[in-house]
Amino acid sequence: MAGSTVFRKVFALILAVFVDISVFHLLGLVVNHKVFGHLARLWVSAALRCLALTAVTLLSLRDVRPFVFRVIFTHSLLPVVLETGTRVLYHEETQCGMLADLRCWLMCAGASLAGALFWEITIPETEDAAAGKEKRQEARALFVRVLHLYRPDSLLLLGGLVFLTLAVICEMFIPFYTGRVIDILGSQYQHTEFISALLFMGLYSLGSSVSAGCRGGLLLCAISAFACRVKAKLFGALTKQEIGFFEAIKTGEITYRLSNDTNLMGRTVGLNVNVLLRTFIKTMGMISLMMNLSWKLTFIVLMETPITGLIQNIYDTHYQRLSLAVQDSMALSNEVAKEVVSSIDTVRSFNTEKQEAQRYDDCLMDTHALRTRRDTVRAVYLLARRLTGLVMQVLMLYYGRLFIRSGQITTGNLVSFILYQSELGDNIRTLTYIFGDMLNSVGAAGKVFEYLDRKPQVSTEGKLKPDQLTGDISFRGVNFAYPAYPNKRVLQDFSLELKAGQMTALVGLSGEGKSTCVSLLERYYEQQDGEILLDNEPLKSYDHHFLHKKIAVVSQQPVLFSGSIRDNIAYGVAECSLDEIQEAARKANAHDFINQLEKGYDTEVGESGGQLAQSERQRIAIARALVRQPQVLILDEITSSLDPESDNKIQQALASCPNQTLLVITHRLKTIEKAHQIVLIGGGHVQERGTHQELMEEKGIYYKLREKLFTEGNSPQ
Structure with missing residues (x-):
């Protein structure tokens, strides 16, 4: 049954390709005979191709997914939309609009398939769409909450945004003046223009460097202040939870959320939004400058965007899931290490050092395996991303050579365009990547907000404080x-x-x-x-x-x-005098042994009171209660x-x-x-x-x- 289904799908694909190429060729001949007006002929041929492919698909396949119709629709309309836009905006004609060329067919087929795949992944169907919508809404709500926590640092963020804009504007003009210098050197040399171009290029470089440094410094200060503030809020919220909460949640997980997730959360606005705004502004500026240099090359370069978005979307789905698994695994490893270190005397007495070391090693190996899978996904993603960029560079250089020969662009402008394109590709990939990284940061914020929002199951909101208490x-x-x-x-x-x-x-x-x-x-x-x-x-x-x-x-x-004996006895009691401390120590039979110590009540007890004997710790604890x-x-x-x-x-x-x-x-x-x-x-x-x-x-x-x-x-x- 499965084999027949696969055979039917393969047969339907071969038949659709054969029919489409045939119709594409025949309609190309009709176009050349000029039976109708040029644009009218193109739209009629597109409609006929769409109808023919739809009919073949419906007859050969019983159940057709919406994805297939999107491929057919895009594939049929792409050449005519390109030709119409070119004629209306630039009063030119493309070869795809005039000839039934197999290269044109392959280019349109690949572009339409990539566009449909991009649509399929970014806007999934039915349950996937609902789940994705809910996830986006949750991420948006978390992002707004993180942004709200940044309000005390609004001046730092505003200053960073101003310097960010200045840095982007300066960076955008550097490639333009680089190409200008090459044109001056390649044509009739004019000293004044050459010096002017070099001067402007140096000023823009200096402005870009200074602005980028100021931007980075301000944003790092904002991130540091934010992290300290959130850690304090989270720690305060944790200390208010009931004892049962700490029995259910591992200590290592709590400390991991407190130290790592709060830092990752700070990147959501401080770094990711910074990178997002800088890249977006720079990308828009570069595209406008590239359109002025050569709109045709710009459209070729922009073909990379849906392919890059498709690769990035697949990568984000897998990488985010593995990143969360790595975070949970690291929290578990921290918990095991903390448990063993805090109970080392018990481990030693039962001679279980090897077992505990093996348990910790197993946790580390689990984390290593997850990291390996995560890094493998990233390696494959980087390879696909670089191959895509390489293919686009080859196409750009090929068409750039043709345009120079036809006089549509100068050598200097092509050099400027190449410099813009190399940065534009990185910027587009950064834009698509930053959304995935923001999802990871927002995921960490979700864990932090989960603890911040948690209400203790044991209420501490009582108000009764009577002046007299009998103690019944x-x-x-x-x-x-x-x-x-x-x-x-x-x-x-x-x-x-x-x-x-x-x-x-x-x-x-x-x-x-x-x-x-x-x-x-x-x-x-x-x-x-x-x-x-x-x-x-x-x-x-x-x-x-x-x-x-x-x-x-x-x-x-x-x-x-950790602290002095005085601090431990007065723990939790505001403005406790030394006389009160000593009186409580006398009642607990601790005053004498404390006075025998070199520093008396200022003696450090060590971590968990480790510098004192068990009976001495007991008497200090009694004094702490009696005070x-x-x-x-x-x-x-x-x-x-x-x-x-x-x-x-x-x-x-x-x-x-x-x-x-x-x-x-x-x-x-x-x-x-x-x-x-x-x-x-x-x-x-x-x-x-x-x-x-x-x-x-x-x-x-x-x-x-x-x-x-x-x-x-x-x-x-």
């Missing part, structure tokens, strides 16, 4: 599942009361929901059902900064930032890295704040026994509640799990 907390019928696992409920119909001035201890086996309660109190996530109240008001109604000043958390693995004077303090397994003496001192310091709500998660029995309320969590809900003595007397789940839950002695578990 209530969980009422809370149901929660992590965004990454929406079908796995961690808390189910969970209800709990935390009284102000009391210490509540959460206990239970690992994975039963203790740390989840802490995450919900900190509003890292939003519960699916139920509500969490602070002083009988929903947590989401409180001001974001106020809430996190009144609720402080100290985790088992605290994170310190905020929180109404609710949450301690999540902090005693696991503290010695008994530090633990006792911290407990005494916390006992000195009788109005503070204290929530503790620990495995130390000695700490648990001091709690006003012990809550045993299992299966996502509260299983038992009471003091240590009450729960032991009940001999329920708490009594049975005692040995699994706690460490009897003072040594950390």
Whole structure:
């Protein structure tokens, strides 16, 4: 079936070519016999050719695509349109309008086929057209948004545009005066005209160079300012996202978008529009000057445009897709490298250096393969583009020789025309290329705007900031599942009361929901059902900064930032005095060891606090929480890295704040026994509640799990 279809198409093509050449030859004989007026004969012959080819195509093929009709229509009308335009505008006649020449037929057939292919790719049919239209609209909208972000740099862009225009005007006249010098040297030499031509050529060269340098400097300044501004906006938007966002998106991808895509985005206006305007203005000026030199050669040169556009369109489609794949692959490689480097101690302890190196190498090889495919596409594109340019140069030189012999153009004008043509070809290719590059830049902008536009799923728009806060907390019928696992409920119909001035201890086996309660109190996530109240008001109604000043958390693995101990304790607290810092450090039993350091509170902690021991980092983290004077303090397994003496001192310091709500998660029995309320969590809900003595007397789940839950002695578990 497929073979018969191919045979029918080949037969239809051969028959159409035979019929068209025959009709073309016969109509050429009729034209020469002058039965009708010249232009009338041409249009009648074009109509007859179109009808004959359409009839042959419809009879030989059952299903004819619109593309075929476009080829027939263009092929039939091209010679007559060329002849009519030449006679009306220039009062001349072309050989294609007068003779049934096979060369003319081949030239028209090739031009019509290239034009139809260009139409087919740039304006696709049906679903492809709809998809392409939607894509163009999206790219246009993104471009407008990028342009809007450039508003603070409008003066720099305007200055760049002025110098761009001056540079283009100066560049356009250099080839003209080059040809003028050659004509002066080739004919009767006149010294005054020669010096004048050289002077103007030098002035235009100087003006072009100065203007191009000023243009480049202004635009680079605009791009740099734009990149800094967008990076700051993107970073600010990322820091406002909920914790679940960072669990779903790889860190390496985020940093790649932050560093690379913002720079690529800046090129959309700063470089691409600059190149587009410069090339467009220069192209229009060159075409007008070339038309004055020789309109016939200009039309021959412009035949390259649809062919170049066709090649460029095919190239853009494949290159853009592969470029996006390379960007995603590089982001994945960055994520793997960051993950291994940040966890090098774990990698070393499990002796997985080779496995991780192999994993990174696999990612790099994937990126290499994609880059190879992308670069191969580009190499084929460059080859096709240069072959096209070479063919057009050969045609131009051939006809240029004929025109010089017939006296239609001088040698100097031909040299000027060749110089214009060499630049015009580059400009046309640049115009077609720049649209594809702008699509890549706009694609990067789409990723950036996707993050900028994203609304956090956990709202931070609360306004409540009461002057007095008691610290009563209530969980009422809370149901929660992590965004990454929406079908796995961690808390189910969970209800709990935390009284102000009391210490509540959460206990239970690992994975039963203790740390989840802490995450919900900190509003890292939003519960699916139920509500969490602070002083009988929903947590989401409180001001974001106020809430996190009144609720402080100290985790088992605290994170310190590069900087001094003073900076880490005062982190997030504006205008925190040294006395307040030292008082908080005393309560956390950190003041003594800090004073023993050479620089005291100005000692650098290193990256992630790497210069300090685990217990020292823990005590600084406690001081950081206490300096905020929180109404609710949450301690999540902090005693696991503290010695008994530090633990006792911290407990005494916390006992000195009788109005503070204290929530503790620990495995130390000695700490648990001091709690006003012990809550045993299992299966996502509260299983038992009471003091240590009450729960032991009940001999329920708490009594049975005692040995699994706690460490009897003072040594950390």
